Amino acid sequence: MKFVNHWINGSRVDGDSRTAEIFNPATGEVSGKVAMASVADVDAAVAAAVAAFPAWRDASLVKRARVLFRFRELMDAHSDELAALISAEHGKVHSDALGEVARGLEVVEFACGIPHLLKGGFSEGVSTRVDSYSIRQPIGVVAGITPFNFPAMVPMWMYPIAIACGNAFILKPSEKDPSASLLMARLWQEAGLPDGVFNVVQGDKVAVDRLLEHEDVKAVSFVGSTPIARYVYETGTSHGKRVQALGGAKNHMLVLPDADLDLVADSAVSAGFGSAGERCMAISVVLAVDPIGDELVDKIAERVSRLTIGPGDDERSEMGPLVTEVHRDKVASYLDLGLSEGAKLVVDGREVQVLGGGKATDTPGFWLGPTVLDHVPAGSRVHTEEIFGPVLSVVRVSSYEEGLELINGGEYGNGTAIFTNDGGAARRFQNEVEVGMVGINVPIPVPMAFYSFGGWKASLFGDTHVHGAEGVHFYTRGKVVTSRWLDPSHGGVNLGFPTNK
């Protein structure tokens, strides 16, 4: 049985004796144990990062970039191995795991441009013989706390940029699928990153709370559910830290009657059931504007009936299991809830056949097939709550305005999409919708690495999105220097407020 421990100062460390079980979601069996950090373990990681920071901060931009280039090559070469680790603990299919590695690598590639990204501004002669320039400097030790659903990509939203900017980083991955973090740590070392610049502490609330309180941790990036994101934001900022905390989501796809319904059905099924719906950018609600509802639901149901559900390491599988039994049961409970709220169950994921097994809920492992609920009442719990599983709800609306109002009235504002062939309607939507990431005929509008990722409302606490220019901003502090090299003849006391002359 594997034992996943911490990575501190360039070595694997067992730390405290507390552990938790790791499962194989496809079989339901325990596949290993993960260390759960104590306060002392976190303190050891912070101390290693504090010690490594000054030399790394002083490494030249080009030297830092070269480590990133090497890390990029190593990650690419090990992407299959990384994907297999992810699939074995998360449950997602191998091709999907490879996809998350590829999207994470794009952030590494962006961070390779750090010499350019950290160029400041310079103004000659802001006053007589006075020049001004701006520089951005690393903040020190920074932490990233990440969710189970992207054990490689979400950490890679954070650490390539934090490290490229000259910070030392501590990752606290999800305890549900921790193995990817140790492979990434080893590859950093192989790439030539000095020990202590990248550390991993495994664990739960104990580790998170210590990172939030520790005075040597200067900034915290968090991605996870909304209640924890709010808690991390409030606790971290009350301890004087810079915090960006990304939360949950309930993403709507608004379908206007002029849309190409085959494209819509393909997109809704891909975005609703990819990774078993355990994506913060998954589409979980389709808003079908009258009169297309019946035709669209038929097309969606037909496509869902052709999906293959099975273990992530079986090439035939298109959708894997859910991450834990508790989570599967919670997601499945929304089916009966939906029925009690007046929805119609068009496809019942409990009945879906699993490759090599039987009916989803009778097969060992954490299975639930793709589920489609139609006529979900607007404002019902199934419509508004984040389910985070393979449950696609269709809500019928009579107009664009009614659909927009439902999106803007929701608690979350992570992603959304409009499907239409009317450019004017799409433009109005992009302007009026209160959501951070918007797709136009694109169901999962995840921004590229050189833009920044983040939602609005309860999907993000703090004002900085992750990666792209905002990531560079988050992991650095600005400084403006005003300099004057005097003529020997110039001088004189002046108690007035400095204004330019």
Ligand code: NAD
């Ligand atoms: P989670 O909130 O349960 O856990 C996230 C992290 O917080 C983990 O590292 C976990 O160990 C830690 N944690 C859990 N409970 C804690 C507590 N009480 N105190 C301190 N730390 C705690 O989230 P999850 O189930 O791992 O991930 C799924 C959630 O993440 C969904 O809500 C999803 O929408 C969200 N998510 C959001 C984004 C985004 O970009 N907005 C991206 C991915 C996932």
